[in-house]
Amino acid sequence: MSLEDAGFFISKLRDENRYHEDIFGVTLRTYEVTNRLRSESIAFIEESKRILMxxxxxxxxLDVRTLSGRDHR
Structure with missing residues (x-):
C-alpha cells in the first residue's frame, strides 16, 4: 500500500468513527465496542422515553386535579 493510499484509508476510518488517536497511539474501534456503545445508547434513549411518559x-x-378543584387539602 502506498503512503497516499494509507492516508486515504486512515481518513476513511476516521470518517466512519472507527479510528481514534490518543496519547498511547492508535486505537481501532472493533465491532464489539461499537455494538456495545450502540446498545447502551439505545437503552439510555428507551429509559429516557419511559421517564418522559x-x-x-x-x-x-395534576392538571385534572387542579381543574376539578381537588388540589385543596
Whole structure:
C-alpha cells in the first residue's frame, strides 16, 4: 500500500468513527465496542422515553386535579 493510499484509508476510518488517536497511539474501534456503545445508547434513549411518559402522565393527573378543584387539602 502506498503512503497516499494509507492516508486515504486512515481518513476513511476516521470518517466512519472507527479510528481514534490518543496519547498511547492508535486505537481501532472493533465491532464489539461499537455494538456495545450502540446498545447502551439505545437503552439510555428507551429509559429516557419511559421517564418522559411517566412525567407526562403525572402532569395530566395534576392538571385534572387542579381543574376539578381537588388540589385543596
Amino acid at each position: 411517566r412525567c407526562s402522565a403525572l402532569r395530566t393527573v
